[in-house]
Amino acid sequence: MLNQVGAGVVITGTGSATPEMTLNNHHLERMVETSDEWITARTGIQERRLADAQGSLSSIATLAAQGAIAMAGIAATDLDLIILATSTPDDLFGTAGQIQHHLGASQAVAFDMTAACSGFVFGMVTAAQFIRTGAYKNVLLIGADILSRWVDWSDRGTCILFGDGAGAVVMQAGESDRFLGFELRSDGTQNSALQLAYRAQAKEIVNGVNVAQGNFQPIAMNGKEVYRFAVQKVPEVVEKALFRANLSAEQIDWLLLHQANQRILDAVAQRLNIPTEKVLSNLARYGNTSAASIPLALDEAVRQKKIHPGDIIAAAGFGAGLTWGAAIFRWGR
Numbered sequence: 001m002l003n004q005v006g007a008g009v010v011i012t013g014t015g016s017a018t019p020e021m022t023l024n025n026h027h028l029e030r031m032v033e034t035s036d037e038w039i040t041a042r043t044g045i046q047e048r049r050l051a052d053a054q055g056s057l058s059s060i061a062t063l064a065a066q067g068a069i070a071m072a073g074i075a076a077t078d079l080d081l082i083i084l085a086t087s088t089p090d091d092l093f094g095t096a097g098q099i100q101h102h103l104g105a106s107q108a109v110a111f112d113m114t115a116a117c118s119g120f121v122f123g124m125v126t127a128a129q130f131i132r133t134g135a136y137k138n139v140l141l142i143g144a145d146i147l148s149r150w151v152d153w154s155d156r157g158t159c160i161l162f163g164d165g166a167g168a169v170v171m172q173a174g175e176s177d178r179f180l181g182f183e184l185r186s187d188g189t190q191n192s193a194l195q196l197a198y199r200a201q202a203k204e205i206v207n208g209v210n211v212a213q214g215n216f217q218p219i220a221m222n223g224k225e226v227y228r229f230a231v232q233k234v235p236e237v238v239e240k241a242l243f244r245a246n247l248s249a250e251q252i253d254w255l256l257l258h259q260a261n262q263r264i265l266d267a268v269a270q271r272l273n274i275p276t277e278k279v280l281s282n283l284a285r286y287g288n289t290s291a292a293s294i295p296l297a298l299d300e301a302v303r304q305k306k307i308h309p310g311d312i313i314a315a316a317g318f319g320a321g322l323t324w325g326a327a328i329f330r331w332g333r
């Protein structure tokens, strides 16, 4: 059945991939003034996967995508659109094109989009609009990041948090509509709380003509501010998305938050009155994988058959921008 606006949206496949190399809290004890106990108690993170110098974003993203396409039961040539949510492309001009090539998705238009750790949720909403309008039927959405490239490994306030990974979903036009509601927000006034910023250096290329030839600076974060922001704003945005979906928090089967910090997950769930057993968490093993964290946790829970077809999932992302947003959907056809 088509809904009033246009085609229904169904989420039919998930996939994920992480690099093999592991960095645990004891490794970090040898790098900065910290301890396994401190990191575990303050964040819930025990280890994270890191890409090595041969690793690329396009390779882990392609692997995640292949898993999602296979589960959806379509061919790569059936894809109409590929959206890559990332802040860490292999190529600043965009990495989605390389993934399209690796997949052999010759009919798909492909582009990158950036909304940091909110990228996957923002991408889901973007993909849903193309399906709703009838423009595209088969969309591949990938959330992938290699933040280890941009972490200051001497800053104990940030280097303990991040890991690398990729996750993907296939979203398709369907008879039923399983994308139930969303809410997206941005607040640029707080941009400086979390940045991976370009710093220009003037270079005179000819007498009187200065261009900016600089570099991106490592991740800089005010941890306390970001923590406060997440705990306050994420419950609000989940409630707003639930309202739009005409659902209440008790009707959710799974709360799937961006995996930033176990204390943030616990605090948000508590504010929403959602019991711990409904909160998906894999952050102990991967840390914060930015745009990848939601589809990575989703894929694991689907493959473990924790999530069943028809289950209602409230997903919420938050991070740099600042950006935050929630999407409510049912898993499966």
Ligand code: COA
Binding pocket: 033, 034, 035, 038, 039, 042, 043, 117, 156, 157, 158, 160, 221, 223, 224, 226, 227, 260, 261, 288, 318, 319, 320
């Ligand atoms: N090991 C040991 N001590 C550390 C430490 C580390 N890795 N990092 C900071 N500390 C110290 C601080 O220097 C401070 O010491 P002081 O009291 O002597 O000044 C003390 O621990 C407390 O620091 P604080 O920053 O208040 O800790 P916190 O409880 O806020 O935890 C974070 C820090 C980063 C774990 C927490 O703020 C956080 O997770 N914020 C959100 C970050 C996030 O999720 N970002 C990504 C969003 S997408």
